Amino acid sequence: MKPDGFAADLRRKPEVLERLAATLAARNPWAQVVPKNVDRVVLLGMGSSAYAGGVAAARMRAKGLTVTSELASSTLLPDWGAGTLVVATSASGGSVETLNALDRLPAAAHTIALTNTAGSAITERCRDVVELAAEPEVGGVACRSYQHTLALLLALECHLTGTDTAALAASVAAAADGSAHLLATESDWRPEVSDLLLGPTGTHFAAPAHRYCSAQQAALMLREGPRLAAVGCETGDWSHVDVYLTKTTDYRLAVFAGSAWEAQLAEWTAARGSTVVGIGGDVPGxxxxxxxxGDTDDDVRLLTEVLVAELVAATAWQDYAAR
Incomplete structure (x- = not known):
């Protein structure tokens, strides 16, 4: 992995997203590969792919679909028989756990690879392929491919619910605009946000359940690049699992706005003098x-907000590499 390459990958987010928006406005890439008799869907992946899959599956279940997201490393994969669609996501196309899971699936399942790497091992293991179109990530970190995984899984939701992709394409285009703004104004906000969030005992991220993947991915960016301690949490669950650390550590928390449980969180952080940064909305405390x-639109938030953590991580990683 390369810190300067990672920073360069982030800079290209707006233009690559704009191309994806144009593709989605013209067609839904799932229309040609999803069988007509699909009754159930299994999303498989590891790391960032699994984070995106967890939220995508929850969204689809909320629309009445039978969908689950599973870690490919699990020995408890669903055996749902005929009518099951399995979407195996791997940006590199070579995640060994995901390839192994494909070998363990029931023969009746229809498999589709969602990948950023044409001709990779996963494309040979699956019946069909949907391309992420995130372009090569020279830094070696799944940043654009994570964002595109979310967008393409939202496109799968559109296909399975019989909805066209016009609104999704508009959200992806708006996310490109939001990303461009964050990049253009980075020097105005990133130094202060970095100072606030990069504490001596680590960094914490919280996001609402319907965007939980943002907190998970944000924390991963700090762990994967600059190798800093970071944890992602769901905002409501925070009061049950993470609150305890506010009493004994120099607690630094970024809250991705949009949860009904932010006021409850703020009661604890305010009482204990924790450092809190609100992203994409007015967060209590x-x-x-x-x-x-675009940060008043939830889908735009989902596709944009992690860039804040990525830019903090990129600079911290470059600073570490320069020592």
Whole structure:
């Protein structure tokens, strides 16, 4: 992995997203590969792919579909028989756990690879392929491919619910605009946000359940690049699993806005003097709020907000590499 390459990958997010938006406005890439008799869907992946899959599956279940997201490493994969669609996601196309899971699936399942790497091992193991179209990530970190995984899984939701992709394409285009704004104004907000969030005992991220993957991915970016301690949590669950650390550590928390449980979280962080940064909305108890165009739309938030953590991680990683 390369810190300068990672930073360069982030800079290209808006233009690559804009191309994806144009593709989705023209067609839904799932229309030609999903069988007509699909009754159930299994999303498989590891790491970032699994984070995106967890939220995508929850969204589809909320629409009445039978969908689950599973870690490919699990020995408890669903055996749902005929009518099952399995979407195996791997940006590199070579995740060994995902390839292994494909070998363990019931023969009746129809498999589709969702990947950023044409001709990779996963494309040979699956019946069909949907391309992420995130372009090569020279830094070696799944950043654009994570964002595109979310967008393409939302497109799968559109296909399975009989909805066209016009609104999704608009959200992807708006996410490109929001990302461009964050990049253009980075020097205005990133130094202060970095100072607030990169504490001596680690960094924490919270996001609402319907965007939980944002907190997971944000924390992963700090662990994967600059190798800093970071944890992602769901905002409501925070009061049950993470609150305890506010009493004994120099607690630093970024809250991706949009949860009904932010006030409950703020009661604890305010009482214990924790450092809180609100991203994409006015978060109770936050000492700093970072806003960007389009952040009142939940799908735009989902596709944009992790860039804040990625830019913090990129600079910290470059600083570490320069020592």
């Amino acid at each position: 936050a000492g700093y709020h970072l806003r960007y165009p």
